[in-house]
Amino acid sequence: MTFIHTDPLKSLLQTYNDLNSASITILDEIPSPLEFMRFVALNRPFAVRGGAADWKASREWGVKKLKEVMSGMRVNVAVTPKGNADSPARGPNGDLLFVKPHEEEQDFTTFLDFIITQEKNGRLPNQEIRYAQTQNDNLRNEYSPLYPSVPPTIPFSRIALAHSPEAINLWIGNSHSVTALHKDNYENIYVQILGQKHFVLMPPLAYPCVKERVLRSANYVRDGKGGLEIKEEEGRDVPFATWDPDVEEEGVGEEEREMRELVRPMRVTLEAGDMLYLPALWYHKVSQSCNEEGICCAVNYWHDMEFSGSFYPLCNLVRNLTLEKERGKIADKIAEQQKL
C-alpha cells in the first residue's frame, strides 16, 4: 500500500512513480510510426541502440572528413569560461543570471583543432571552452555541406507527427561543455554520431522540484584581457530551472528534500549510432565524452509539439500550483518576520 500524500503535488509524483518505470525503455530497432506515436501519447522517452549506426554520418564522419567537407568555412562558436552555455551563473554583484555564451564566427578547422587539442592535451588554466551549438536549424544552413550525410527527416517521426522537422541541429564540442537542465517545446529525436552524450531526464511533472526562477538575462563577452565577463541584457527576464540534479546542495529544507525524493531522474548514455526520443517538455541535462579523436558530435531533429488536447494545460496547472505554493511560503516567511 502506497502512502498517500496530502500535498497534491507530492501525490501527483507518487502516482506517476507507481505507474511508470524509473528507467528508460531501450529498443533494439527503429519503431514504426504507430509504435512511436504510442510513446508520444505517453510522453515517455526511449533510446534505440544502434538506431543510426548505418547513417552515412555514422559511417563516414571523423575529424578528417569533417575538415575536408567544411574546409575554409566559418561557423558560429559559443565561447564560455566553464562550458556553461545558456546556464544560470552568478553575475558581478552575486545575483543569479541566465547567461548566454559569447558567440563568434571562427574558421571551422581552427575551431575543431582547438577543441581536440584541449581534449587531448588537457585544459589550460582558465582556458575558454568552445562549443558549436547554434540551435537554429544549423545543419541545413551553416553546415549544409554535411547535411547530405544524414536523412532529411526521421521517417517514423515525420509520418507519426504528420510534419517535417522544424529544425535539424548539429552539435560539435568536447567533454568540457555541459548543457544545463532545461526543457524545450519540441518532440526531439537526438542522434549521437561521435563520442557519447550523458542525459539526465525528468518528466514535465518534475516541475515542482526544478526550482524555476525568473532570471535576468546576460551574455558572456570578451573582456579584452583574454578572459570573459558577464554583461547583463536590459529588460529581458527568462524563467529557468536552477536545480542541478548532479550537485548535492546544502541547506535544503525538509519540504524540498521530500519533494526531490519523489523525482527519479532517468539516466541514459548514448553511444555513437544510438538514437534518443526526448519527449516534449522533458527536463534534460546533458554532458558529453569524446571519441578517441577528441570530439563529440550529435545531430538532433526538432518537431513542433502539440499544444491542443489536455497535456499542455495540465503541465501548466502543475507550474501554477508550484508557483502558488512558493508564493505561499514567501508570504508565510514575511508574516513570521513581522511577528518577531
Add this chain to the structure above:
Amino acid sequence: MTFIHTDPLKSLLQTYNDLNSASITILDEIPSPLEFMRFVALNRPFAVRGGAADWKASREWGVKKLKEVMSGMRVNVAVTPKGNADSPARGPNGDLLFVKPHEEEQDFTTFLDFIITQEKNGRLPNQEIRYAQTQNDNLRNEYSPLYPSVPPTIPFSRIALAHSPEAINLWIGNSHSVTALHKDNYENIYVQILGQKHFVLMPPLAYPCVKERVLRSANYVRDGKGGLEIKEEEGRDVPFATWDPDVEEEGVGEEEREMRELVRPMRVTLEAGDMLYLPALWYHKVSQSCNEEGICCAVNYWHDMEFSGSFYPLCNLVRNLTLEKERGKIADKIAEQQKL
C-alpha cells in the same frame, strides 16, 4: 488577451478552452490506426459519419430480424421507474443515492414488444422503463447469435492500442431511457445501429464542475404492487457525478457558476451507421431517439485505457485539488457558523 484566473483550476479550464475546439471533430471516413492514435494521444473525441453504415448489423437489423435471431432466448433487462439506470436518485429518506436498476431475465420478444409498444403508443402513467444495457461483454455472450453481424474488433483501434476489445456491448431501448453523466476507464468506440443517440461530452478536466459526491449504493426492486422502490445496499459507497448538464439548477453560487461557464459541453447526435470515439475518462450523458420501428440499438467496443504516462496521474491531480477546495469551503462554512 485572455483573462488569467488566479484559481489554478479555472486557469486550467481557460487554457484548455483556448487551445481546443468546443465542437467535436467530424470525419467522413474511418481513420487509420495511426490517425486514431493521434486522437488517443490528445484524448479528444471524433465522430465518423456513416463509419459503420456497411456493417451487416446496419444493413440487416430491424425488429423482425432481431426477433428472428433471438427467438425464444431470455435476456437481462434493466427496469427503472423513470429510465434512470445507474443514476443518482433520492432515497426514501430524501438522501441522494446511487441507484442501480432492478434486473431481471425476460423473454427477448416480450421485452422488445414492450419497449416498442411504449414508444409507439406512448408511456402509460407510472409505467416502468425497460432497457437492455448489461455492460458485461453481452454481445459475445447473452446476444451471441447477433455477434456475427458486427466485426469482431474495430481494426483501427485494435491495431493502434495493440489489444483486442475488453468488452463488446449491445444496447437496446427506447426514448424513455437516459444514461446519467459518468465516465469510464475505457477507450470507447460507440456505434449506432438503429435510431439515434444524443451525447453530451466533457473532458476529464471538467472534474471540478461535475459535483462528484460519494453516494450510498442502492437498487430498484419490485415493490409487489406493480411499482418499484429503492432499497439500499449496505456498506457500498460509490463516487459519482451529480451534475446534470441539461438541468438549470437553482441556488448555484457565484463560484460554481463561474466554474461551470468554463466548461463547454460538446454535443453530438449519432445517426444510424455513425461511429463515435469517446476517449477514456470523458464524461458523457446519453439520451436516445427511436427509429420508425420504435427502437434504439447500439453496439460499443471497450478497450482498456493506458494508465502509464502522465495523463492519468494528472487527471488524479485535478480530482485531488477539487476535493481539497471543496473541503476548504466546508471548513470555512463551519468556522463561520461557529462564529455566529
